[in-house]
Amino acid sequence: MQWSRVAEHLPALVQGGLTTLALSAVAITLALTLGIAIGLMRRASAAIVRLPARAFIDVVRGTPLLIQLYLLYFGLPSLGIRFEPFAAAVIALGVNTAAYIAEIVRAAIQSVPKQHIESGLALGLSRFRILWRVIAPQALLVALPAVTNELVDIVKWSSVAAMVVVSEMTQVFYTIVGRTFYLVELFIVVAVFYLAVTASLSALLRWLESRLARYRLGWS
Amino acid sequence: MGLNFVPVFEHFDQLIWGALNTVWLGFAGMLAAVLMGVLGAAGSTLGPHWIRRAVASYVYFFRGTPLLTQIIAAFYLPSLFGYNMGAVPVGIICLGLYFGAYITEIVRAAVEAIPSGQIDVARAFGMPTPLLFRRIILPQVVATVIPPLAGQFTSLVKATSLLSVITVQELTLEGRIIIIRTVAPLETYILIAAIYFVINSFIAVASVRLETHFRRYM
Numbered sequence: 001m002q003w004s005r006v007a008e009h010l011p012a013l014v015q016g017g018l019t020t021l022a023l024s025a026v027a028i029t030l031a032l033t034l035g036i037a038i039g040l041m042r043r044a045s046a047a048i049v050r051l052p053a054r055a056f057i058d059v060v061r062g063t064p065l066l067i068q069l070y071l072l073y074f075g076l077p078s079l080g081i082r083f084e085p086f087a088a089a090v091i092a093l094g095v096n097t098a099a100y101i102a103e104i105v106r107a108a109i110q111s112v113p114k115q116h117i118e119s120g121l122a123l124g125l126s127r128f129r130i131l132w133r134v135i136a137p138q139a140l141l142v143a144l145p146a147v148t149n150e151l152v153d154i155v156k157w158s159s160v161a162a163m164v165v166v167s168e169m170t171q172v173f174y175t176i177v178g179r180t181f182y183l184v185e186l187f188i189v190v191a192v193f194y195l196a197v198t199a200s201l202s203a204l205l206r207w208l209e210s211r212l213a214r215y216r217l218g219w220s
Numbered sequence: 221m222g223l224n225f226v227p228v229f230e231h232f233d234q235l236i237w238g239a240l241n242t243v244w245l246g247f248a249g250m251l252a253a254v255l256m257g258v259l260g261a262a263g264s265t266l267g268p269h270w271i272r273r274a275v276a277s278y279v280y281f282f283r284g285t286p287l288l289t290q291i292i293a294a295f296y297l298p299s300l301f302g303y304n305m306g307a308v309p310v311g312i313i314c315l316g317l318y319f320g321a322y323i324t325e326i327v328r329a330a331v332e333a334i335p336s337g338q339i340d341v342a343r344a345f346g347m348p349t350p351l352l353f354r355r356i357i358l359p360q361v362v363a364t365v366i367p368p369l370a371g372q373f374t375s376l377v378k379a380t381s382l383l384s385v386i387t388v389q390e391l392t393l394e395g396r397i398i399i400i401r402t403v404a405p406l407e408t409y410i411l412i413a414a415i416y417f418v419i420n421s422f423i424a425v426a427s428v429r430l431e432t433h434f435r436r437y438m
Contacts, residue, residue, distance in 0.1 A: 062421065075410070
C-alpha cells in the first residue's frame with residue numbers, strides 16, 4: 001500500500017467528491033419534481049395527459065442511462081441544442097430517475113383508499129385540498145421507502161457522468177488509475193466515499209420516514 | 221436539420237451484431253448474478269454467523285458503490301498482478317457480482333416469506349429435507365422471485381452498456397464506431413435506444429408469462 005502516493009491526488013479526489021455531491025443534489029431535486037409531476041399526470045382522467053406520461057415512463061425505463069446521456073450530449077447538438085457536460089449529466093440523471101419515481105408515486109396514490117377521497121368530496125373539500133391534506137400525507141408514507149432507494153441510486157449512477165468527462169469522483173478515479181499503479185488504494189478511497197454518501201443519505205431519508213410515520217394513524 | 225436514418229441503416233448488420241452481443245452478455249451476466257444471489261441467500265439463511273456477516277458485507281459493498289467504478293477497477297486489477305484477463309470475462313464477473321448482491325436480498329426475502337408452519341408440517345410428516353426443499357420451498361421461492369428478478373434482468377441488460385467503457389464489443393460501443401463513420405450521433409443513438417427498448421420489452425413479456433406459469437404453485 002502506498003498511501004502517500006494517493007495523498008498526492010487528494011485535492012483532485014476532494015474536488016471529484018464535491019462534484020459528485022453537487023451533481024447528485026441537483027439531479028435529486030430535478031428527479032423529485034419531475035417524478036411527482038409525471039406521477040400525478042399518470043393518474044389524470046384525461047387520456048391526453050395520462051398517455052404521454054405513460055410513454056415517457058416506459059421509454060425512459062426501457063433504455064440505458066448511458067444512452068440517454070449520449071443522446072443529450074452527443075446527439076442533440078445535431079438539432080442545435082448544446083449542453084455543458086454537467087448540465088447534460090444532471091438532466092439525464094434527473095429525467096431517468098423521474099420515470100422510476102413517477103411509477104412509485106402513481107402506485108402510492110393508488111394505495112390511498114377511495115373512501116378517503118370520497119369522504120373529502122362529501123365534506124366539500126376542494127380537489128387541491130384533498131390532494132394536499134388527504135392523499136399526499138398517506139401516499140408519501142407509502143412511497144418514501146422506494147423513493148429512498150431511487151435517490152440513493154442517483155448518487156451511484158452519477159458516476160456515469162464520467163463518460164461525458166464531468167470530473168466527478170469516478171472520472172477522477174478513472175484518469176488517475178489509467179496512469180498509475182496504486183489502483184487498490186485509490187479504489188478504497190473512492191469506495192469509502194460512495195459508501196459514506198449512500199449510507200448517510202439513506203439514514204437521513206429513513207429518519208424522515210420515521211418522523212412521518214405519525215400520519216399512519218390517519219388522525220393526528 | 222431533420223433526421224436522416226439512411227446512413228445509419230447502412231450499418232444495420234453492425235447494430236444487429238452489437239445487439240446480439242448485448243443479449244448474450246445479458247444472459248451470461250444474469251446467470252452469474254443468479255448464481256451469486258442463490259449462494260448469497262443460502263449463506264445468509266443457512267450459514268453460520270461468520271458467513272452471514274460475510275454475505276452482509278458483500279451486499280453492502282456492492283450495492284453501495286457504483287457499478288461503473290467497480291467495472292473500471294476490475295478492468296485494471298488483473299494486470300496489477302501481472303495477470304491478463306479479457307474485457308468480456310471481467311465484464312460478466314462485474315455484472316454477476318453487482319446484480320448478485322441485489323438478487324441475494326431478493327431470494328433471501330422470498331425464502332423468509334415462506335410460513336414456517338409449512339416447513340414444520342412437512343417435517344412432522346417425515347418429509348426428507350431434499351424433498352421438502354424441492355416440493356415446498358423451491359416452487360414458492362421461484363414464483364415470488366420472478367417479478368423482481370425480471371426487473372433486475374432489465375437493469376442488467378441496460379447496465380451492459382457500461383461495459384463499452386472497457387472495450388467490450390456490445391451495442392453501445394458498436395454505436396460509437398458507427399458514429400465515427402456516419403457522423404450521425406442523434407440518429408444512431410435513437411436507433412440504439414430503440415433496440416434496448418425492444419430487448420427490454422421482450423423481458424417484460426416473458427416475465428409476465430413465466431409468472432402466471434409459476435403462480436399455479438401458490
